[in-house]
Amino acid sequence: MLELQRVHKIFNEGTLDEKIALDDIHLSLEKGDFVTIIGSNGAGKSTLMNIISGVLTPDTGYVKINGENVTSMPEYRRSRFIGRVFQDPMAGTAPSMTIEENLAMAYSRTNKRSLRLGVTKKRREFFRQSVASLHLGLEERLNAKVGLLSGGERQAISLLMATFTQPEILLLDEHTAALDPARGKLITELTREIVEKSNLTTLMVTHNMQQALELGNRLIMMDKGQIILDIREKEKKELTIEDLMDEFQKIRGEKLASDRTLLA
Numbered sequence: 247m248l249e250l251q252r253v254h255k256i257f258n259e260g261t262l263d264e265k266i267a268l269d270d271i272h273l274s275l276e277k278g279d280f281v282t283i284i285g286s287n288g289a290g291k292s293t294l295m296n297i298i299s300g301v302l303t304p305d306t307g308y309v310k311i312n313g314e315n316v317t318s319m320p321e322y323r324r325s326r327f328i329g330r331v332f333q334d335p336m337a338g339t340a341p342s343m344t345i346e347e348n349l350a351m352a353y354s355r356t357n358k359r360s361l362r363l364g365v366t367k368k369r370r371e372f373f374r375q376s377v378a379s380l381h382l383g384l385e386e387r388l389n390a391k392v393g394l395l396s397g398g399e400r401q402a403i404s405l406l407m408a409t410f411t412q413p414e415i416l417l418l419d420e421h422t423a424a425l426d427p428a429r430g431k432l433i434t435e436l437t438r439e440i441v442e443k444s445n446l447t448t449l450m451v452t453h454n455m456q457q458a459l460e461l462g463n464r465l466i467m468m469d470k471g472q473i474i475l476d477i478r479e480k481e482k483k484e485l486t487i488e489d490l491m492d493e494f495q496k497i498r499g500e501k502l503a504s505d506r507t508l509l510a
């Protein structure tokens with residue numbers, strides 16, 4: 247489904263600011279894998295997401311989606327089969343457009359005919375049902391401007407927009423980090439529900455270790471541009487935060503130094 251081989255990314259190569267953001271990344275995901283990604287600040291998590299989504303091109307190595315080499319495919323073309331939700335609830339939606347218009351925009355990304363045909367009765371019903379599945383009562387407010395929604399509601403709509411067309415790959419970039427605990431929990435639960443229902447292949451970056459342990463079937467820890475831990479299924483279910491801290495110390499010979507990770 248998703249395959250990265252020998253992926254390297256260096257910023258400002260040959261200068262004093264040279265930074266190896268990704269160092270020989272090999273990663274292979276099966277359909278339906280839900281991978282949580284943790285790691286200290288600057289570990290390379292966002293760079294990895296940007297390379298998968300096409301925002302960045304690797305210096306060496308390749309990215310394949312469903313067997314197709316997409317390494318040089320620009321972001322706008324990849325957005326047909328990649329859904330992404332960012333940390334900032336403002337990032338995924340257009341505030342001056344209504345909920346329905348935002349959904350129509352997301353829908354048109356994967357369905358070229360939909361822009362020409364506008365919002366038909368059948369499609370409006372599909373949007374209404376999709377929004378109802380969030381259990382937030384927003385299906386009664388399809389004509390409300392998204393800018394008027396709370397951060398949590400807006401992030402729920404972003405999540406829906408990224409997923410209701412069933413993308414091949416879903417990228418979640420600390421998408422609950424900017425929300426208060428109650429709303430963060432709500433979005434976490436919605437994420438679990440949506441990913442399970444559609445069996446979406448998902449990568450989720452989080453600084454919250456508990457969330458990384460509770461969600462998904464696989465956990466990856468990154469450090470200094472490398473994947474240093476890759477834990478799956480049963481082994482993941484038995485892990486605790488202390489185990490993860492100990493593993494990091496065993497591998498790197500130092501304590502995991504990230505206040506955000508520890509405090510989450």
Ligand SMILES: Nc1ncnc2c1ncn2[C@@H]1O[C@H](COP(=O)(O)OP(=O)(O)OP(=O)(O)O)[C@@H](O)[C@H]1O
Pocket residue numbers: 257258265266267285286287288289290291292293294
């Ligand atoms: N556009 C860029 N130009 C120069 N250096 C960059 C750029 N983007 C990332 N880096 C550097 O590459 C490294 C990896 O950054 P990245 O943002 O991928 O880390 P991260 O794991 O997402 O960190 P955080 O948890 O702090 O968001 C860091 O040292 C960062 O400073």
